[in-house]
Amino acid sequence: MIAERGRTAIGAGWRPELALVIDQNPALDFLEVTAENIDLAAVPAALQLLRDRGLPITVHGLSLSLGGTEPINRGRIERLRRLAEKLGAPLVSEHVAFVRAEGVEVGHLLPVPRTEVAMDLLAENVGTVKRIIGRPLALENIATFIEWGDGELDEPAFFCELLERTDSLLLLDVSNLYANCRNHGWDANAYLRRMPLHRLAYVHIGGGVERHGLYHDTHAHSLPEGALNLLEELCAIVRPPAVMLERDDEIDQRFDLALELARMRGAIERGEHRRNGS
Amino acid sequence: MDPDRIRPLATRQAQLVRSLLGEGVPPAGVDLHRIRVTRRQLAFKRWRMWSKAWPALSREVALEDRDALLRFLMSEPLDSSHPGLADGFRVARRLDREGRLGPAGRRELFAVQFVWRERHGSMVRRRWPRIGFSAEPDGLLIAVYAVRAWLFRLPIPRSAAQPPTPDPPEPEDRRVSPAPRSGTEYLNAV
Numbered sequence: 001m002i003a004e005r006g007r008t009a010i011g012a013g014w015r016p017e018l019a020l021v022i023d024q025n026p027a028l029d030f031l032e033v034t035a036e037n038i039d040l041a042a043v044p045a046a047l048q049l050l051r052d053r054g055l056p057i058t059v060h061g062l063s064l065s066l067g068g069t070e071p072i073n074r075g076r077i078e079r080l081r082r083l084a085e086k087l088g089a090p091l092v093s094e095h096v097a098f099v100r101a102e103g104v105e106v107g108h109l110l111p112v113p114r115t116e117v118a119m120d121l122l123a124e125n126v127g128t129v130k131r132i133i134g135r136p137l138a139l140e141n142i143a144t145f146i147e148w149g150d151g152e153l154d155e156p157a158f159f160c161e162l163l164e165r166t167d168s169l170l171l172l173d174v175s176n177l178y179a180n181c182r183n184h185g186w187d188a189n190a191y192l193r194r195m196p197l198h199r200l201a202y203v204h205i206g207g208g209v210e211r212h213g214l215y216h217d218t219h220a221h222s223l224p225e226g227a228l229n230l231l232e233e234l235c236a237i238v239r240p241p242a243v244m245l246e247r248d249d250e251i252d253q254r255f256d257l258a259l260e261l262a263r264m265r266g267a268i269e270r271g272e273h274r275r276n277g278s
Numbered sequence: 279m280d281p282d283r284i285r286p287l288a289t290r291q292a293q294l295v296r297s298l299l300g301e302g303v304p305p306a307g308v309d310l311h312r313i314r315v316t317r318r319q320l321a322f323k324r325w326r327m328w329s330k331a332w333p334a335l336s337r338e339v340a341l342e343d344r345d346a347l348l349r350f351l352m353s354e355p356l357d358s359s360h361p362g363l364a365d366g367f368r369v370a371r372r373l374d375r376e377g378r379l380g381p382a383g384r385r386e387l388f389a390v391q392f393v394w395r396e397r398h399g400s401m402v403r404r405r406w407p408r409i410g411f412s413a414e415p416d417g418l419l420i421a422v423y424a425v426r427a428w429l430f431r432l433p434i435p436r437s438a439a440q441p442p443t444p445d446p447p448e449p450e451d452r453r454v455s456p457a458p459r460s461g462t463e464y465l466n467a468v
Contacts, residue, residue: 108316
């Protein structure tokens with residue numbers, strides 16, 4: 001869907017600070033933009049150029065609050081739709097999370113209790129979003145320190161049911177999975193094998209750091225070996241259509257995009273070799 | 279969905295949000311330590327966002343002011359549309375009120391206020407075209423907003439009566455010189 005090339009496409013999250021280095025990197029097969037960071041009235045020229053060059057651009061949302069109990073703001077969905085249309089996005093993605101309650105914004109993705117009521121609510125909201133955007137929607141797992149403690153399902157079972165009910169795609173963030181496994185003691189390999197990988201649209205991977213015994217998914221540090229190992233493990237099970245690097249901060253001369261992409265590619269190839277038995 | 283069915287979930291979500299903002303107790307079953315860590319993460323995230331959106335002002339903020347400003351920001355509602363822009367605006371206005379806004383921060387505030395204004399706690403773009411001026415000790419800032427925004431600085435020659443200063447020399451031909459890159463980049467990137 002993102003890039004039909006018979007191999008896993010490699011992409012990056014487009015950020016203004018990365019515009020030049022992305023423009024000069026011919027190895028990128030696709031890009032993702034964060035909808036909230038783009039002004040619809042003034043889409044950056046650098047991004048338009050890449051689009052005109054034929055690079056697929058997906059649109060990623062942060063603030064729909066699909067798991068929130070407040071009705072989703074139609075304006076936000078409409079904005080996603082218009083941006084996706086403007087960029088010719090093959091798909092749109094959002095998180096299984098909530099970001100506001102009682103009208104108060106948190107500015108952070110919070111987990112939804114994995115209960116029947118939350119599932120019904122999510123299914124309804126996802127259905128509404130899909131009807132308006134008119135494009136495939138991929139749903140992403142989040143990294144969180146918080147667990148509700150009364151989940152009726154674990155995350156793979158929750159995603160299987162949600163994606164099946166809403167006929168949505170999966171955006172698997174292996175770094176978020178790595179963080180949750182570190183912080184909650186989940187079994188990453190068992191998790192991967194139980195996720196609905198037949199619905200996999202693409203994969204996120206980003207850097208992080210451990211502080212005071214907890215792993216923080218910062219998107220500001222280099223890719224940890226643990227997340228790369230999970231990417232390799234995933235590629236040993238299935239061929240992801242696309243894998244994308246997320247880097248939001250600490251974009252300075254120490255950050256080497258080409259090096260991080262090469263590390264990603266290395267993990268993908270190691271996984272592919274294992275999958276092919278070579 | 280039936281409002282009665284989702285009410286308990288809404289209550290718990292609101293409880294979690296309030297506890298992350300430092301109000302009330304966390305919902306049952308949620309670890310207090312994890313709430314504290316997430317709250318700290320949120321605070322740093324807000325600090326990073328506004329620092330990125332206001333590079334000149336953030337460089338001027340003194341190290342000893344950071345904790346107080348962080349507490350101040352966390353007590354303010356988050357503007358979901360332009361969080362970094364709005365938080366930086368609050369910091370700039372607070373420092374301005376206290377008479378502690380430096381020259382780079384003042385210039386950035388002028389540039390932002392030229393294009394944006396606050397309405398009901400949210401930042402909204404002003405109508406264009408606009409042109410504006412702001413006097414500086416040794417020059418004049420000229421802002422132009424028509425689809426995109428530009429900021430120029432016109433240096434004013436010092437009079438012979440003024441004592442020489444160790445400032446860097448002004449451009450020889452005294453043409454209108456562009457403002458620091460960060461200011462104009464910022465205006466159009468937000």
